[in-house]
Amino acid sequence: MKPYLLHDDELKELVVKIPGWEVNSEQIQREFNFANFIEAFSFMTKVALICEKYNHHPNWDNVYSKVIIRLNTHDLGGITNLDQTLASEINNIFDK
Template sequence: MEPYLLQDGELNELVFKIPGWEIKPTQIQREFNFSNFIEAFAFMTKVALMCEKYNHHPNWENVYAKVLIKLYTHDLGGVTNLDQTLASEINKIFDQ
């Protein structure tokens, strides 16, 4: 998948395409909350394996049962179609 920067109209549509994500001009982010550290870490492991498949990796933080994920494409300086794809895949993992 060749990444390209999303334009303003495409960024506005993300609210509907990737529910739960906060859309900013230069990144998208979402906080995920779990019952405990083990659940949070298991989620992160699944996300890490999926991201490796796309060779595109998030900026993230984990504090006990909370995981904060930020996505943007460093090379292109903003949010791309690849970030949108990862966010959608991450939502699917979370909903399982």
């Protein structure tokens, strides 16, 4: 998948396409909460495998049962279709 920057109209649509994610002009971000550290770490492991598939890696933080993921495409200087795809796949993992 070749990444391309999303235009303003596409960025506005992201709120519907990737529920739960906060969208601004620089990145998309979502906080995920779990019952404990093991569940949070398990989620992060699943996300890491998806990230490797796309060779696209998040900025993320984990404190005990909370995981915060921030996505953008540094090489292109903003939010791309690749960030949208990755966010959708992360939502699918979380919703299972």
